[in-house]
Amino acid sequence: MKKKIEQVKQTVAQLGKKMLESGLVAGTWGNISCRINGENLVVITPSGMDYNNIQPSDMVLLDLDGGVVEGTRKPSSEAPLHLAIYRNRDDISGIVHTHSEVATAFSVVREPIEPVVEDAAMLVGGSVEVAGYALPGTEKLAQNVVAALGNRYAVLMANHGLVGVGRRVEEAFTVCQVVEKCARIYAWAKTLGKPVILPDQDVFVLSQLYRGSYGQPKK
Numbered sequence: 001m002k003k004k005i006e007q008v009k010q011t012v013a014q015l016g017k018k019m020l021e022s023g024l025v026a027g028t029w030g031n032i033s034c035r036i037n038g039e040n041l042v043v044i045t046p047s048g049m050d051y052n053n054i055q056p057s058d059m060v061l062l063d064l065d066g067g068v069v070e071g072t073r074k075p076s077s078e079a080p081l082h083l084a085i086y087r088n089r090d091d092i093s094g095i096v097h098t099h100s101e102v103a104t105a106f107s108v109v110r111e112p113i114e115p116v117v118e119d120a121a122m123l124v125g126g127s128v129e130v131a132g133y134a135l136p137g138t139e140k141l142a143q144n145v146v147a148a149l150g151n152r153y154a155v156l157m158a159n160h161g162l163v164g165v166g167r168r169v170e171e172a173f174t175v176c177q178v179v180e181k182c183a184r185i186y187a188w189a190k191t192l193g194k195p196v197i198l199p200d201q202d203v204f205v206l207s208q209l210y211r212g213s214y215g216q217p218k219k
Contacts (some may be wrong), residue, residue, distance in 0.1 A: 081145055111130065
């Protein structure tokens with residue numbers, strides 16, 4: 001298991017740099033976590049560290065109750081949010097929280113990002129709803145996010161940012177990228193006219209297709 005944990009730490013550290021380079025966050029904000037498959041353990045980014053300099057050894061290993069199992073750094077202040085999602089979603093193994101600009105703008109006006117493009121419908125499985133506002137790092141925020149997320153794969157935190165989840169942490173990162181792209185298209189479309197939102201049934205079919213048969217078969 002030690003080797004598995006070290007591999008996850010490496011992946012999370014790499015995604016932290018990628019998240020910063022992609023413009024999904026600025027400075028030290030945002031956070032990433034990954035559940036260790038088969039274990040009630042989660043690797044999470046440390047609080048307030050520069051993603052350009054972050055190393056696998058800086059990651060913190062938590063149990064699902066928030067206890068520190070391994071690591072010398074203070075874990076992300078949003079650890080309660082990550083752990084609440086894991087406790088409520090057995091299908092989720094990765095979580096990425098970003099402050100991407102257009103998606104966050106929707107969170108500021110408290111308006112969901114609707115599924116207006118097919119890749120977002122596939123990855124999210126519906127609209128990206130807005131969780132009720134609560135102060136960052138609080139259990140109340142965690143509860144609000146879990147409720148608004150439901151069985152979908154992305155949720156907005158009011159006046160705060162975006163949370164993407166996935167079966168793998170890499171998928172959660174892709175969710176955040178695609179939601180930001182969808183938010184930009186949706187905002188532009190609103191300036192041109194009335195956007196046409198994909199029907200619920202089509203969104204369901206697209207989501208099932210993505211999770212069931214999209215991509216190459218596993219060997």
